[in-house]
Amino acid sequence: MSARPCLAVTPGEPAGIGPEIVLRLALEHPELDFIAVCDPELMRERARAFDLPVHVHEENEPAAKTGASLACLAVPLAEPAEAGRLSPANAGYVLDTLRLAVERVRTGRASALVTGPVNKAIINSAGTPFSGHTEFLAGLAGVDRVVMMLAAPGLRVALVTTHLPLRDVADAITPVAVEETIRITARDLRNRFGIRKPRLQVLGLNPHAGEGGHLGSEDEAIILPAIERCRADGIDAHGPIPADTAFNPPRLTECDAVVAMYHDQGLPVLKHSGFGEAVNITLGLPFIRTSVDHGTALDIAGRGIADAGSLYTAAAMAESMAAAAR
The missing domain is CATH 3.40.718.10 (Isopropylmalate Dehydrogenase)
Structure with missing residues (x-):
């Protein structure tokens, strides 16, 4: 060997x-x-x-x-x-x-x-x-569930849903899907990246993370409770965070990975910043x-x-x- x-x-x-x-x-x-x-x-x-x-x-x-x-x-x-x-x-x-x-x-x-x-x-x-x-x-x-994560220098993005038509995404954002994605991401960052206590930033689904329910109910009804259950078990996850501000450099310095709700919510930013240097990783x-x-x-x-x-x-x-x- x-x-x-x-x-x-x-x-x-x-x-x-x-x-x-x-x-x-x-x-x-x-x-x-x-x-x-x-x-x-x-x-x-x-x-x-x-x-x-x-x-x-x-x-x-x-x-x-x-x-x-x-x-x-x-x-x-x-x-x-x-x-x-x-x-x-x-x-x-x-x-x-x-x-x-x-x-x-x-x-x-x-x-x-x-x-x-x-x-x-x-x-x-x-x-x-x-x-x-x-x-x-x-x-x-x-x-049953794996997580697609892309990693580039300075940024990791994990996805709750992957290759779905956009009209099907909201139905696929379930409490189980969000919670399991957070847990798998945190576990593999510990076990395969050596990050002792991973910090996760979880995005909302809707503009402004739902604007208090005025722009959709998924953020408060589905995503927030999933985050809270993970936090109760010691996972350092925060959100739901509006996607339009989540990728600001000060925010990214405070997390080890971003959990995005769908493919084109998180990956365009990552590929813009690290195309040719990014790696697609399957967690779970x-x-x-x-x-x-x-x-x-x-x-x-x-x-x-x-x-x-x-x-x-x-x-x-x-x-x-x-x-x-x-």
Whole structure:
């Protein structure tokens, strides 16, 4: 075993930039200990196409004696993948890589899972309902609730709801959903980030956090009681706080994470302040999972210009969390 935690990395959509950035990760960061769960022939083809000097081999084959190597836990593509061109035939391949990577982590042969970007639409068009990594991994792990959190330098945002149409959000803001999100976030900040007493700032749902009930009842009837129950158990949570003032720098210095009610309430601020440096983290799983903060970038796939910076940040975060959990 390496002194560094071993990571299982899934490149994601084979037509996107995922395979390229995994190759670049191996080339630019040989200090990392990771195995890519993917089709090794796909990786060889992309390495040749981009003239990347990376020796791609299956895990039971020897690595290169000199230069960069990429070990692969082999999963075959259904059909050859063309950069920039989606194919429903390979949707099952993407899900199979996730299943195998999760098995790798859950059996202790890897310390954490790091995922590359997938295309939700093509997976759904292939006949598999898929709303995102977060929900899919929760199903694989057999847990009822997980929490999607994005972290960037100086800011962490956890979400009560994730990939829902905006018209469905209010119905999904339930006492159980808010309370469990607060509890999971506080627990994992303690156990996986080493924050002894996490401070949480919980946003309201409505403008001005409901303006005393004049702009909606959810803040006082649902969110506030959930916060109070958590505080009664010693969790340092405050709110509901109006979202339009919550991200002021003085407020952020007083908390370790912001709990937002929905996807586009909290993430635009985080991605504005830390795009390319943000990491998507799934809290509440029985294993560590981090991911890039960008999509498949089909428009630049195949051009050899993709940047592996976000993937490296996700891998470094996974290493840090794995080390804290030891």
